[in-house]
Structure formats: structure tokens, C-alpha cells
Amino acid sequence: MSHRSDSRHGSINPGRRRFLQATGATGVLAAAGAVTGSHMLYSSNVRAQPSNARIVIVGAGAAGLSLASRLARELDGARITIVDPREEHYYQPGLTLVATGAWDAERVIDRNARYIPRGVDWVRSAVVEYDPDNDRVVTDGGDTLEYDYLLVATGLQVNFDAIEGMEPGLIGQEGIACVYDNPDHAGRSWRMIREFTDSGGIGLFTRAPGAIKCAGAPLKVTMLSEHRLRRQGNRNAAELHYFQPGDSLFSQPDMDEFLKRHFPDERDINVNWQHQLKAIEPGARQAVFSTDNGERTVDYDFIHVVPPMSAPDPVRNSELAWADGPFAGWLEVDRHTMQHRRYPNVFGVGDVVGTPIGKTAASVKAQVPVAVDNLLAVMQEREPAASYNGYTSCPLITEQGRGILVEFDYDLNMVPSFDFIDPYKEQWVPWVMKDRMLHAAYNAMLRGRI
Amino acid sequence: MAFSFTGILAVFLELARGALIPAAVLLLAALGVAIYLILRRQQFNAGPAVKLAGAIGIILALLAFALTPGFSGASHAQVTSVIDYTALTGASLGFGIGSAVVLYPFLQLIFRRADA
Ligand SMILES: Cc1cc2nc3c(=O)[nH]c(=O)nc-3n(C[C@H](O)[C@H](O)[C@H](O)COP(=O)(O)OP(=O)(O)OC[C@H]3O[C@@H](n4cnc5c(N)ncnc54)[C@H](O)[C@@H]3O)c2cc1C
Numbered sequence: 001m002s003h004r005s006d007s008r009h010g011s012i013n014p015g016r017r018r019f020l021q022a023t024g025a026t027g028v029l030a031a032a033g034a035v036t037g038s039h040m041l042y043s044s045n046v047r048a049q050p051s052n053a054r055i056v057i058v059g060a061g062a063a064g065l066s067l068a069s070r071l072a073r074e075l076d077g078a079r080i081t082i083v084d085p086r087e088e089h090y091y092q093p094g095l096t097l098v099a100t101g102a103w104d105a106e107r108v109i110d111r112n113a114r115y116i117p118r119g120v121d122w123v124r125s126a127v128v129e130y131d132p133d134n135d136r137v138v139t140d141g142g143d144t145l146e147y148d149y150l151l152v153a154t155g156l157q158v159n160f161d162a163i164e165g166m167e168p169g170l171i172g173q174e175g176i177a178c179v180y181d182n183p184d185h186a187g188r189s190w191r192m193i194r195e196f197t198d199s200g201g202i203g204l205f206t207r208a209p210g211a212i213k214c215a216g217a218p219l220k221v222t223m224l225s226e227h228r229l230r231r232q233g234n235r236n237a238a239e240l241h242y243f244q245p246g247d248s249l250f251s252q253p254d255m256d257e258f259l260k261r262h263f264p265d266e267r268d269i270n271v272n273w274q275h276q277l278k279a280i281e282p283g284a285r286q287a288v289f290s291t292d293n294g295e296r297t298v299d300y301d302f303i304h305v306v307p308p309m310s311a312p313d314p315v316r317n318s319e320l321a322w323a324d325g326p327f328a329g330w331l332e333v334d335r336h337t338m339q340h341r342r343y344p345n346v347f348g349v350g351d352v353v354g355t356p357i358g359k360t361a362a363s364v365k366a367q368v369p370v371a372v373d374n375l376l377a378v379m380q381e382r383e384p385a386a387s388y389n390g391y392t393s394c395p396l397i398t399e400q401g402r403g404i405l406v407e408f409d410y411d412l413n414m415v416p417s418f419d420f421i422d423p424y425k426e427q428w429v430p431w432v433m434k435d436r437m438l439h440a441a442y443n444a445m446l447r448g449r450i
Numbered sequence: 451m452a453f454s455f456t457g458i459l460a461v462f463l464e465l466a467r468g469a470l471i472p473a474a475v476l477l478l479a480a481l482g483v484a485i486y487l488i489l490r491r492q493q494f495n496a497g498p499a500v501k502l503a504g505a506i507g508i509i510l511a512l513l514a515f516a517l518t519p520g521f522s523g524a525s526h527a528q529v530t531s532v533i534d535y536t537a538l539t540g541a542s543l544g545f546g547i548g549s550a551v552v553l554y555p556f557l558q559l560i561f562r563r564a565d566a
Contacts, residue, residue, distance in 0.1 A: 400524065428519065441464070450453065450461060
């Protein structure tokens with residue numbers, strides 16, 4: 001049995017047809033209008049859609065837990081399984097604050113068990129193989145999980161080994177920091193940033209080419225470090241260099257223009273264009289960059305390393321990945337419906353998807369309701385009509401205590417949630433949102449309430 | 451990205467999650483005292499309790515205005531725009547008024563007993 005389809009919303013396969021017959025499509029259709037798109041603070045599933053579908057969600061991060069919460073509420077009788085070996089849940093948007101000393105690492109550590117809804121099975125394993133032609137995944141425990149619908153929410157992997165001489169164990173030694181992508185790394189990075197900002201020296205701040213999660217994070221680490229140097233009275237004792245693989249600092253053009261002025265003129269940060277970190281020599285404290293003019297070796301006292309990122313290997317090596325093009329290796333979903341372009345019973349949400357922008361928790365918040373609505377539609381043999389507009393957001397923290405709330409879409413237009421907050425101005429309110437409100441909003445998202 | 455009213459409520463409930471039970475106990479106690487005072491149907495002089503609750507509310511609002519930026523890890527120098535001051539003033543006023551409202555029934559009880 002194959003779910004492969006060449007059309008975007010391919011025809012229903014026999015397995016799904018059988019499932020629809022089993023659930024009684026008429027009742028399902030009647031209930032559908034009432035539940036989809038609802039944003040109530042439900043505590044029970046009285047308006048849920050009856051179903052006996054087997055739904056497998058891979059990944060219990062921001063996207064996976066949020067999907068599980070919503071599906072558990074919207075479906076009655078479905079067998080929902082979430083697969084993730086990790087017991088701990090990391091609030092990753094807080095990692096920049098951990099790495100720059102504003103938060104303790106404990107503040108970003110939570111437990112997945114607190115958010116997995118009742119009735120959802122949790123398989124504590126990693127998926128090592130996707131077999132979408134046979135509707136199944138294989139775990140590292142050797143189990144095979146069969147599904148009617150698959151939701152891929154595995155986030156991404158940070159490829160430390162893509163930089164010669166780099167490995168995660170070096171973070172926190174020899175001036176090496178990396179905010180990606182767990183509290184341990186962020187905590188060790190804080191030790192290095194504190195050392196550098198207490199004593200000064202040459203600080204290098206890098207950024208990997210290609211898609212990375214929260215593309216604002218490397219900029220925030222740079223600006224927060226510069227701010228701490230000023231607060232410590234050591235700004236004159238330090239030289240700051242930012243290395244950008246391309247020729248823009250930010251994908252949203254207004255913000256790019258702002259940063260291109262702000263870094264050199266207001267922060268005295270020297271920007272090096274077309275520089276990609278190729279290797280580091282920790283003992284010698286040297287970094288090697290590939291540039292348009294060949295290799296360049298730079299000495300440092302401190303370096304913030306941002307390695308290249310990709311979809312996790314099991315996705316990258318599967319039939320589910322884009323085979324070529326700009327998103328090669330990432331999950332091949334339609335950028336608006338979040339439905340897989342070749343396997344209509346597969347959806348993807350979060351960092352793993354191959355879409356132009358949006359590797360943020362803010363994007364997850366916008367994508368999850370779309371994926372859930374469209375999954376319910378597909379289950380009822382309707383066209384997936386809900387559409388994700390590419391919404392992404394980055395509270396661009398320019399210093400401890402101030403920031404800019406940047407929100408934009410696929411067209412790179414600013415789409416502010418709150419009209420009264422000027423997206424072009426450094427203010428205290430975005431900082432308060434980042435420091436206090438967004439963690440609460442994130443947790444509410446995990447519970448499927450926003 | 452639009453936030454629904456229930457969405458915003460859900461965020462505030464998450465924000466206050468750890469303090470929800472103590473806050474509920476305090477509010478229920480204040481409500482209980484208020485109901486008790488109303489049910490006693492005794493004439494009482496509300497003036498002193500209202501004045502004291504108001505004064506404490508004003509002091510707490512001023513303290514909140516002075517200390518909130520610091521609590522957020524920022525400094526007053528970073529509170530610069532109209533929206534910054536509106537948010538700070540609104541939050542401080544809300545805190546002051548809320549504190550005064552919750553305190554009033556307890557103060558009235560104390561003053562009533564003192565009168566009795
Ligand atoms: C330093 C930093 C700063 C950030 N700042 C912001 C910010 O300010 N604003 C914002 O909106 N976003 C920010 N983000 C991005 C945000 O955290 C991510 O976009 C979001 O967490 C993505 O959610 P996800 O569910 O796709 O991935 P994750 O939350 O990473 O979850 C993926 C889950 O999948 C599991 N998994 C992986 N592989 C497998 C497998 N094979 N089998 C089973 N399970 C698997 C993992 O264990 C993990 O639990 C930041 C991220 C970082 C690292």
C-alpha cells in the first residue's frame with residue numbers, strides 16, 4: 001500500500017478510504033465545521049471529531065507537543081502516539097538570555113511529561129527510518145510504528161562536525177561559545193562570554209550559511225555581549241567582529257538596513273561580509289574563514305560559533321526530504337498547507353520543514369493550527385484550505401533591557417501583532433515581552449491554547 | 451498574528467501559574483470578608499479604611515513604577531518611548547488599584563472591630 005501521490009493534494013489511498021468508512025464520514029463532516037479553527041480554552045473534547053485513525057507525531061518539541069495537544073482535543077477515539085526519546089523539554093528561545101547571563105539555565109528546562117495530553121501514547125525512542133510508502137516508521141528500539149497519518153516535528157540538527165576542529169565538548173573552553181541549542185551549551189557559553197566581557201580582547205561572532213533556527217540569535221548574542229562590555233566598562237578593551245556568509249544581516253529588508261547601520265555606527269562592530277567559518281584551532285585560538293578571496297585566518301580571544309544546520313539525518317536520508325532545490329534535505333511540505341507535497345497523509349511543522357523562512361517558535365505557533373485544520377480536512381476527504389502565510393517573529397534584543405519586536409511573513413512584509421508597538425524602534429516593552437511574556441505564551445502554545 | 455481574547459487569557463494564566471493558588475486564596479478571603487461585612491448590615495464608617503487602602507495603593511503603585519524596570523533586568527534609562535511609559539504606568543496603576551481593592555475588606559474589618 002502506498003500513500004505516494006504526484007499531485008499536491010493527491011487522491012485518497014485505499015487505506016485512508018477504509019479508515020474513512022470506519023469512522024463514518026457523514027458524522028465526521030457534520031462535526032467538522034464546529035471544531036476546526038476553534039480557539040476556545042477547552043477542558044474536554046465534547047465537540048471532538050470521532051475517529052479511530054492512527055496518528056504518529058515524531059518529535060515532542062515546540063511543534064510536536066502543540067500538535068498533540070490540539071489533536072487530542074479535536075479528535076475523539078484517534079490513537080495518537082508521540083515519539084521522542086527526550087524527557088527534558090528546553091525552552092530554546094531563552095537560550096540567548098542564558099548564554100548572556102540574564103537567565104539561569106534552570107529557567108529554560110522543563111519536562112515533556114507536563115505537556116503530553118492524557119490519552120496520547122509517548123514512545124520514548126528516536127525514529128531512525130521513515131517508510132512513507134508503507135506508512136510506517138522504525139525506531140532505534142527496533143519497533144515499527146504503523147500510521148494512517150504522520151506528523152513530522154523533529155526540529156533540526158546542529159552540524160558541529162561541518163566546522164573542522166569543532167565539537168560540542170569545546171564549548172566553554174578556549175574562548176569558545178555556542179548558544180545552540182541546549183541549556184548546557186548556553187550555560188558553558190555564558191562562562192566564556194563573562195570571561196571575555198570582563199577582560200576584553202578580540203571577539204569573533206559567526207553565522208553559518210543556509211537556514212538556521214532563530215536567525216536572530218547570533219545577532220542577539222553579539223549585541224548582548226557588546227552591551228555587557230559597556231556595562232563592565234570594558235568596551236574600549238575589546239574589538240568585535242561579526243562574520244556573515246552572505247551580504248545581508250537579516251532577511252527582512254528594513255531590519256537588514258537598520259542592522260547594517262547599527263552594527264558599525266552605533267555599536268562599533270566590524271562586519272565582515274562573505275565570510276564562512278571553515279575551521280577553528282582551539283589551542284592557537286585561531287579561526288579560519290573561507291571568503292571570496294580564499295582562506296583567511298583570524299586570531300581571537302573569544303569566538304561565538306554558529307555551525308551549519310540541517311534536517312535530522314533520518315529525515316534528510318528519507319523519501320520525505322526535498323531531493324534538490326533550495327530546500328534539499330529538508331522536509332518537503334507545501335509552504336502554505338504544511339502538507340507533504342508527495343505523501344498527502346504526511347504533514348510537517350517547525351524547524352524541520354523546507355520553507356523559505358520561519359525556523360522559530362513563533363512560526364510553530366502559526367503553523368500548528370494550519371497543519372491540524374488541514375489534517376482534519378484530509379481525514380474528511382476535503383481540500384486542505386487553511387494557509388500559513390510564513391509568519392515568523394524575532395524579538396531582536398539589542399541590549400539587556402531593550403529590543404525590537406520584528407514580525408514578518410513570506411513576502412518579508414512587517415506584520416505586527418500589536419499595532420501600537422513600533423517594529424522599527426528599540427523599546428523596553430519588547431524586552432519585557434521576551435523576558436516575561438513569551439515563555440508563558442510558549443507554554444500556552446504547548447498546551448494547544450494559543 | 452492575531453491573538454484572541456481567550457488566547458491572551460491563556461498566556462496570563464500561564465504567566466501566573468505558580469501564583470494562582472495563593473492569589474485565589476487571597477481573593478477568596480477578601481471576598482469572604484467583604485460578604486461578612488455586608489451581611490452584618492451594621493452601619494460602618496468606610497472613610498478611614500478607604501483612605502488607608504487608597505494610600506497603600508498609591509504607595510505600591512509608585513514603588514511598582516520605580517522598581518519594575520529593575521525587576522525586568524532593565525534600567526529606567528531604557529524606558530524611553532510613549533508605549534514604554536504607557537505600559538509601565540498602566541501596570542503600576544493596575545498593581546496599586548488591585549492591591550487597594552484586595553486590602554480594603556481586611557482594613558474595614560480591622561477598623562470595624564476597633565470601632566466596636
Ligand atoms: C538560541 C536559540 C534562540 C531562539 N530564539 C527564538 C526566539 O526568540 N523566538 C522564537 O520564536 N524562536 C526562537 N528559537 C527557535 C525555536 O526554539 C525553534 O524554532 C522551535 O523550538 C522549533 O520547534 P520544533 O518543535 O520544530 O523543534 P524542537 O523544539 O527543537 O523539538 C524537536 C524535538 O524532536 C525530537 N527529535 C529529534 N529527532 C528525533 C527523532 N529522530 N525521533 C524522535 N524525536 C526526535 C527532539 O528530541 C526534540 O524534542 C530559538 C532557538 C534557539 C536555539
